[in-house]
Amino acid sequence: MxxxxxxxxxxxxxxxxxxxxxxxxxxxxxxxxxxxxxxxxxxxxxxxxxxxxxxxxxxxxxxxxxxxxxxxxxxxxxxxxxxxxxxxxxxxxxxxxxxxxxxxxxxxxxxxxxxxxxxxxxxxxxxxxxxxxxxxxxxxxxxxxxxxxxxxxxxxxxxxxxxxxxxxxxxxxxxxxxxxxxxxxxxxxxxxxxxxxxxxxxxxxxxxxxxxxxSAAAAEATKLTENIFRSINIALVNELKLVYDAMGVDVWEVIDAAATKPFGYLPFYPGPGLGGHCIPIDPFYLTWKAREYDMETRFIELAGQINTGMPRIVVDRLAEALNQATSKGLKGARVLLIGAAYKKNVDDTRESPSLVLMELIEQRGAACDFHDPHIAEIPETREHAALAGRRSVALDAGAVQAYDAVLISTDHDAVDYGLLADHARLIVDTRNAFARRGLAPAMLVKA
Missing domain, CATH: 3.40.50.720 (NAD(P)-binding Rossmann-like Domain)
Incomplete structure (x- = not known):
């Protein structure tokens, strides 16, 4: 041998x-x-x-x-x-x-x-x-x-x-x-x-x-393909959300109805932006490598632009909702952000759009706290160093009532949505969390 x-x-x-x-x-x-x-x-x-x-x-x-x-x-x-x-x-x-x-x-x-x-x-x-x-x-x-x-x-x-x-x-x-x-x-x-x-x-x-x-390259390309597929489809529904909202159509209702088709359709859902260790990052590994072959990846790059732009759109929607509800807009307001994690029911803040939202809200002159049942304290990150050490606030009726608006960024199951529905002055929901639970707060805006 x-x-x-x-x-x-x-x-x-x-x-x-x-x-x-x-x-x-x-x-x-x-x-x-x-x-x-x-x-x-x-x-x-x-x-x-x-x-x-x-x-x-x-x-x-x-x-x-x-x-x-x-x-x-x-x-x-x-x-x-x-x-x-x-x-x-x-x-x-x-x-x-x-x-x-x-x-x-x-x-x-x-x-x-x-x-x-x-x-x-x-x-x-x-x-x-x-x-x-x-x-x-x-x-x-x-x-x-x-x-x-x-x-x-x-x-x-x-x-x-x-x-x-x-x-x-x-x-x-x-x-x-x-x-x-x-x-x-x-x-x-x-x-x-x-x-x-x-x-x-x-x-x-x-x-x-x-x-x-x-080959190893085929396996490497497989993972990129999976995540690029998700990134592009999430960007698509994020864009559809904006278009349908302008038309007075609820994109969540449309997606649920479309999902009843047993073939030729897969449901993807809009949100405040992409987070996690894969979808916001992996597509750009292929766009970078494609340049070596003089190839353009226009779909991938456009999807990235749409998804990374969503936090600013959400903050604009929050400002509009505050202006309509309180006539004072975002400057000087107190905002409670629900969820610091990048997705529901995890304690992971990597690339979380919630951290971007917090910074954008405060750049507009508002104060922003957060509540997350899975994250007691925001860890150190390269991109959001100023947020490190901030602690999750407790939810109770008095605390909720003290905020001008509650912004749902991450729809953890462990959040008391009934409490929020009963006591929040204004709710801006990026995840359709209340409708999915059959709750109808008096002041609810979908974003």
């Missing part, structure tokens, strides 16, 4: 027998659920994170993500099956290393692959024959081959022979109780058959369905 076949066959056997040690770099909203899925499948998991406090919390079995209970964490830690560390020198230990680090964009909407590059460098320092590396972070087609592979091969080890490399896009939907890491089909691509076979074997042990594609 050749040395190349020995590396492949040995790792394949350990994966099939669930004897391999899985390493996961990045223990956030993607990496931690993946670690738990690996644990549930019977693998031992070693997680890596640059945040020592997060590492300590995970090793203590504490709840670090709102929808993953402490009991789940503690069960995963039993018998040493899950361990977290900030010691990246231990990257030599795992048989498989899954990269789950952020891929943000710059202010100019260019890809920021610094986390991916730094992780590849860290892996390269301890890389040994027989290891499989899988990039899960969303990125442009070609990243695995053009960015990660050269770093790994600088060691003298060759992908497909000594070591193995694949791409499998994360498909997490935080807070979605209908789908878990285990039940969402996993796309896997690699540029050589050995790497692809090993990655497929790994995920087959953990995920209910694995879909293999011909």
């Amino acid at each position: 050749s040395q190349d076949a020995s590396h492949f066959d040995g790792l394949l056997a350990r994966l099939a027998g669930r004897q391999a040690l899985i390493g996961i770099v990045g223990l956030g909203y993607v990496g931690l659920p993946l670690a738990l899925a690996g644990r549930e499948a019977g693998f031992r998991v070693l997680g890596f994170d640059i945040n020592p406090a997060r590492v300590a919390s995970i090793n203590a079995g504490e709840q670090v993500i709102s929808y993953i209970g402490a009991e789940v964490m503690q069960a995963a830690l039993k018998d040493g099956g899950l361990e977290a560390t900030d010691d990246f020198a231990r990257l030599s230990e795992p048989d498989v290393i899954l990269i789950c680090v952020p891929t943000p964009i710059t202010k100019n909407r260019d890809p920021d692959l610094s986390y991916v590059a730094a992780t590849a460098e860290a892996i390269g320092k301890t890389l040994r024959p027989g290891q499989l590396v899988v990039l899960e972070s969303t990125t442009w087609p070609g990243t695995t081959r053009e960015i990660v592979q050269p770093v790994l091969e600088r060691t003298g080890l060759k992908v497909g022979a000594d070591i193995f490399l694949a791409f499998s896009p994360e498909r997490e939907d935080p807070g979605n109780a209908n789908f878990t890491t285990k039940t969402i089909p996993k796309v896997v691509g690699a540029d050589d058959p050995h790497s692809r076979d090993l990655a497929v074997k790994l995920y087959e042990q953990m995920i209910s369905k694995v879909v293999a594609v011909s």
Whole structure:
């Protein structure tokens, strides 16, 4: 048996027998659920994170993500099956290393692959024959081959022979109780058959369905396509909302009626803007890469313009509603924003339009507080540093009555909408939260 076949066959056997040690770099909203899925499948998991406090919390079995209970964490830690560390020198230990680090964009909407590059460098320092590396972070087609592979091969080890490399896009939907890491089909691509076979074997042990594609680039493009599809369709309904509103037509009623068609239509819903780690960011990875091929991505860029412009439109609508209700407009008003998270029922503020709304409201001369049952305090962010440390206010009748307007940005289920309906002077609802609950406040404006 050749040395190349020995590396492949040995790792394949350990994966099939669930004897391999899985390493996961990045223990956030993607990496931690993946670690738990690996644990549930019977693998031992070693997680890596640059945040020592997060590492300590995970090793203590504490709840670090709102929808993953402490009991789940503690069960995963039993018998040493899950361990977290900030010691990246231990990257030599795992048989498989899954990269789950952020891929943000710059202010100019260019890809920021610094986390991916730094992780590849860290892996390269301890890389040994027989290891499989899988990039899960969303990125442009070609990243695995053009960015990660050269770093790994600088060691003298060759992908497909000594070591193995694949791409499998994360498909997490935080807070979605209908789908878990285990039940969402996993796309896997690699540029050589050995790497692809090993990655497929790994995920087959953990995920209910694995879909293999011909290359890492095809897998990278798959994730971008999914999120671009959502971005463009959300932009479409945001634009329709503005048009139908001018005509006196309720876009929410129209969408619900259109959704009764059993074919040829998928419902998407408007809102105050896009948030989260995927949809506001990922499309611009393709627009950036397309320029290398002298290609224009007009649909994608137009959708981005519409979606990023929604917070200003919402604030304009809020100002108009205040002017009609109180005759004093936004300047000097007190506004209560409902929801700081980017989507309902999660504690994640990444790219949240709520943070943009707060800043825009205050730029217009109003005071803005927020209430969020999942976020006690706004964390530090690069884009909204001035908001860090602000705390969620409690909801009660007296507090609600003290505000000139309540703006619904994130429609968490845990919010007391009945209280708001009964006591708010004015409600501006960007999520159709009250109509969906059969509530009809006296002063309600949809925006």
